[in-house]
Amino acid sequence: MIRFEDVTKIYPPSTVGLEKVSLHIEKGEFVFLVGPSGSGKSTFIRLLIKELEPDRGRISVGGRDLATLRNWKVPYLRRNIGCVFQDFKLLTNKTAFQNVMYALVVTGQATGASKKKAAEILSLVGLGHKSNSYPNELSGGEQQRVSIARAFVNHPPLLIADEPTGNLDPETSMGIMQLLYRINKTGTTVLMATHDREMVDRMRRRVVALDVGKVVRDQKRGGYGED
């Protein structure tokens, strides 16, 4: 599903984002991306959706080489990757419902059925009653959940989440994790960057640890820290 071959990303002038990262993630896997702040987790994700271009190395997603992917095809790549952004990236002048709908409308679905779908997924993340609120009327955790709803409303084959539980209380976090778990069970590949030690330890899934842009650990059934 995802292949990174020797990928290096340097932010000008010389900040290391990623350094010589090689990583394969198979279809249907559930992977935690861990590491201290500034270790390159978000950089990894931004490369994956072609928001950034690597300086060296190759990246392919779903069998497609991103370097040779035509510009006009990038939107179609992104529609197949649901992405929960660390800073949510909600459209500030649209309600929670309209934000979720936007992901459907861009793919040409603006039907009654898709409206129902959007309403359902908002209820699923526990925001049914806030669908008409604007992002600035929502708490951080609520905005995060809108972002999750938008990422998954298309049922993309790949779901990436950058700290999706960063602003949530343990109980809501658990709810979100269970949601991601269920999503993964339906065959969706899930990649989640997180600092949530407890969560990672409890799930016992594949853990990839980054430090200063390098992969320092890749464990099949790992925990947050070294065992």
Add this chain to the structure above:
Amino acid sequence: MGKISFFLKEAFGSLRRNYFMTIAALVTVFLSIVVLGGVLVFVYTTNALLKEVEQKVEITVFLKTDPDPTTDQVDAMQTKIMGWPEVKSSVFVSKEEALNRLKEDFKDNPEILQDLTGNPLPASFEISLKDPQTVSSVAERFKGDPVVDEVSYGKEIADKLFSFTSQARNFLLGFIVLLGIVAILLISNTIRLSIFARKREVEIMKLVGATNWFIRWPFVIEGVFVGFVGAAAATVVILILNSFLVGKIRNGLPFMAVPLDAVPYVLVVLMLLGVGVVIGAAGSGIGLRRFLKV
């Protein structure tokens, strides 16, 4: 269908939300089109006025007085003149008529003419032409004619007038082109500013999988709307101002016959609206381009 109504909703929603930028863009379009339209109307009007003045260029052929030409000679000459294709009309002014005119001109102070004895004035032909530019070549033909004393057509005045009018036309044409360019720059810059304020919004749209055209359409609709409304308001102002000024000129300078049909109004209105719409649409399209590279 669903998409079009979505785009329209997006466009008018953001026009309302970003009302300050909407107003700024509207004012820019409005001012540019007012100036553009003003110059256009001015060009058409002065063009018509210049044509009018050009038409007044006449050739006066004075005949010898000693001896005066016979009626036969006059008739023969009139026939010859009227035979030339360049000539629109030719009027014979007899000695008596010339004197009457002179008296008429000085009727307020007849003492000037007191010492006049007999009739020293020559008879003349007053010739007007179909195309005023042919004046020199027609005047040339009277050279060496035995009954002709002098040909006058205000050579310098005519030549100066022609060179002035052709220069004025070129200058105004250049001015319009320049103005058009300035207007486009100004407007696309204003629109770019408004788009810059929404850079983040565009970025997010791209990251959740919107194609460039999906993002672009609402912006283009906004641009077309702003361009059209601004141009329409400017057109109304131009038309009102024009009719007001024409009225003023008519009253103030009655001898200047301002032709009513000088400005092809329908064409000018369509032109201004068209320019507004094209500028608005192109401005948003171009202004958006660099933000779509996400």
